Amino acid sequence: MADDEMWDVTDIQGTPTGTLHRRGDGPVPAGSFHIVASVCVVSSTGRVLMSRRAAQKDYPLAWEFPAGSALRGESSRRGAVREVDEEVGLVLAPDDLVLVGRVVEERALFDLWAAAVEGEPTPKIDPEEVLDAEWATLDDVRRRWEDGAFATPWNARFAQLWDVLITRVAEVRGAER
Template sequence: FHIVASVCLVGTSGRVLMSLRAASKEYPLAWEFPAGSALRGESSRAGALRELAEETGLRVALDDLVLVGRVIEERALFDLWVAPIDGEPTPTPDPEEVQDAEWVTLDEVERRWHAGVFATPWNARFEQLWEVLVERVADVGGNGE
C-alpha cells in the first residue's frame, strides 16, 4: 500500500476548491480535490500539503489540516483532509496536473459527484466519507451552503 492524500480546501465563505484533472492524466478532465501520492518517508499530512501546493499554488499550515477519514483502496490508503483558508484565493494550477480549479458549494460537489464527472475513485471515497466531510467543512470554515 501507499498513501494517497487529498485536501478539501475550505474558503471563508464555506465554499470548497475543486480541481479539474489535466487532459493528459489518468481520469482526464474529471473533477477532484487536489490529491496525490505521498513520497517515501513523507507523512499523509505533508504529502497532502505538497500536492495542494504543486497543483494549485496554495498553501496552508500543517496544523490546519483536519482528517475527514481514510479509505482502504485496492492499491492505496486514501486520506482526505480539510483545511481552512482565508477568503477564496485564486489558484495557479500546474497545467501538467490541473486544467482548471474553482470554488464551489458542497451542494455543487455533490451534484457533480452524482452526475459522474468526478474521477472514478472518488465515488467510493465519497460514499464512505461524505457525511463526515460535510461536518468537517462546517467545523473548519463554513456552512457549505
C-alpha cells in the same frame, strides 16, 4: 509527476514496511499499500476548491479535490500540503489540516483532509496536473459527483466519507472565524 517518484510501501495501518515503490512500475504488491492524500480546501465563504484533472492524466478532465501520493519519508499530512501547493498553488500549514477520514482502496490508503483558508484565493494551477480549478458549494460538488463528473475513485471515497466531510467542512470553517 515524475516517473522516478518513490513511495513508501505500507501495511494496512499505513506503517511503512521498509520497501519502496517507484511510480510507473505498476501497482504496489498485493496486500500492500501506498498513501494517497487529498485536501478539501474550505474558504471562509463556505465554498470548497475543486480541481479538474489535466487531459494527459489518468481520469482526464474529471473533477477532484487536489490529491496525490505521499513521497518516500513523507507523512499523509505533509504529502497533502505538498500536493495542494503543487497543483493549485495554495500554501497550507500541516497543522491546519483536519482528518476527514481514510478509505482503504485496493492498493492505496486514501486520506481526505480539510483545511480552511481566508477568502477564496485565486488558484495558481500547474498545467501538467490541473486544467482548471474553481470554488464551489458542497451541493455543487455532490451534484457533479452524482453526475459522474468526478474521477471514478471518488465514488467510493465520497460514499464512505461524505457525511463526515460535511461535518469537517463546517468545523474548519468555524475555526477560521
